Amino acid sequence: MKNFIINEQNAKDHAMKIAAWIKEKVHGKGVVLGMSGGIDCCVAARLCQMAQVDVHLILMPYGSDTQGISHSIELIEKFNFRYHIFNIKPAVDALAITDSPPHCKGNAGLTRANISPRGRRKYIYYFAQLHH
Numbered sequence: 001m002k003n004f005i006i007n008e009q010n011a012k013d014h015a016m017k018i019a020a021w022i023k024e025k026v027h028g029k030g031v032v033l034g035m036s037g038g039i040d041c042c043v044a045a046r047l048c049q050m051a052q053v054d055v056h057l058i059l060m061p062y063g064s065d066t067q068g069i070s071h072s073i074e075l076i077e078k079f080n081f082r083y084h085i086f087n088i089k090p091a092v093d094a095l096a097i098t099d100s101p102p103h104c105k106g107n108a109g110l111t112r113a114n115i116s117p118r119g120r121r122k123y124i125y126y127f128a129q130l131h132h
Contacts, residue, residue: 020049030054031122032128034120035075035083037068042089049079058127060120063089084127092119 006014029046035041035057047054059072067087076083092115 012130015047015050022048022053023051026051026053030056030131032056032124032131034104034124035059035068035072042071043111045075045081046079049081056084056127056131058086058124060088060123061085062092062116063087072116086123088116088123089118092116114115
């Protein structure tokens with residue numbers, strides 16, 4: 001098996017290969033990407049843009065928790081991405097069960113924390129379907 005190492009000398013070549021693969025797989029359709037502001041999201045967005053795929057970014061903070069939004073906005077402004085911001089707090093809060101029986105409270109924190117990423121996924125699916 002050949003080693004797969006990305007370094008400063010070959011990064012652009014690898015990026016172009018990945019972008020070509022994305023272009024082939026997307027077949028002229030666009031992509032909707034959820035943006036947390038993390039490195040994975042930013043790289044994926046930029047690779048799709050390099051592939052000349054129509055990219056639309058969705059930022060989904062929970063209420064006033066805008067952690068990551070500044071990194072996303074920096075990327076958006078630098079590379080001129082289209083984007084929308086949806087506050088997921090009302091939807092997440094509406095899904096939370098607040099009156100569960102005492103014997104069910106053991107996983108309450110983790111269970112509540114898992115609602116946010118699942119809610120974000122629903123926004124991405126919904127937005128993508130609205131825009132074909």
